[in-house]
Amino acid sequence: MKEIHDRQQIDSYLKDHQLEAIFAGPLSEHLSLYSFDQGECICSKGDPSGTLYILVKGKMKIYTTTAEGRTLIICFKTPLEVIGDVEYIQETEMLNTVEAVSPVQTLGISYVMLKKYGKDNPALLQFLLEIITQKFYRKSDFLSLNLMHPVEVRLASYLLSISFDESDPSFTGQLKTINLVDTADFVGTSYRHLNRVLQKFCRDGLTERSKGVILVKDRKGLSDMARRNIYE
Structure with a gap:
């Protein structure tokens, strides 16, 4: 500070x-x-x-x-x-x-x-x-x-929230894969299940895992999956 x-x-x-x-x-x-x-x-x-x-x-x-x-x-x-x-x-x-x-x-x-x-x-x-x-x-x-939503919706919402700031278009965040245990806790699921969902996101072209970070590749696709961001 x-x-x-x-x-x-x-x-x-x-x-x-x-x-x-x-x-x-x-x-x-x-x-x-x-x-x-x-x-x-x-x-x-x-x-x-x-x-x-x-x-x-x-x-x-x-x-x-x-x-x-x-x-x-x-x-x-x-x-x-x-x-x-x-x-x-x-x-x-x-x-x-x-x-x-x-x-x-x-x-x-x-x-x-x-x-x-x-x-x-x-x-x-x-x-x-x-x-x-x-x-x-x-x-x-x-x-x-919150917990009534599928993990896919919760994770999509979480990725959108940490990756973008509507008040600052220049900000593009990244989720370090080392933080996936914390991410699993945040969205209320197991680390193993979170990995399965992330693998599906990558196969569908929504995200990409590269050099220890997770990048959002298809913001609209994640937004459509989240329907509305449940965390904002």
Whole structure:
């Protein structure tokens, strides 16, 4: 994580995402701008929480870990998304792990400043309420529908999510084959079955395995298989 000292860029993001009325006055003055490299962890499940992050550029992956130690993808998010909102309200440690899929920029403000200048701010409280309710609705929908989809649909959706960022056409991600065990966990299947599905994708010309990475060769074909991306 790197802090970017650019007040003009902060003001530009506030305007672009219609946040000027929410983070006004002292709240705006205490906002910072941070950048995260592709693959960098923004926060980990169980970490102490202390900063509210607002995703304003790039794509991030949100996942959780079960009591058995398995990981399960929850969703991929593009702007506008907030990290640390539930933890701020509940005063808890981080509930999920968040990782940058593409280069990411976030606005950030400490909980201390939020409590000092935002606890009686109706615009901020309404903003947090809307964000949190949307999150719980999406999570409920995900948990009820995700595992009902065939592995082919889940894997197609996952490959699309890690390989493309609609807000950054220049970004083309790759899945390293060394991460296939994690990928199997993310989409809720076994490593062996994941390999079988990937082999079928390669035979059908959807993907290609080359030099330790998996490349998407037919984006439209994967999109048609996924029907709609269940992770976004």
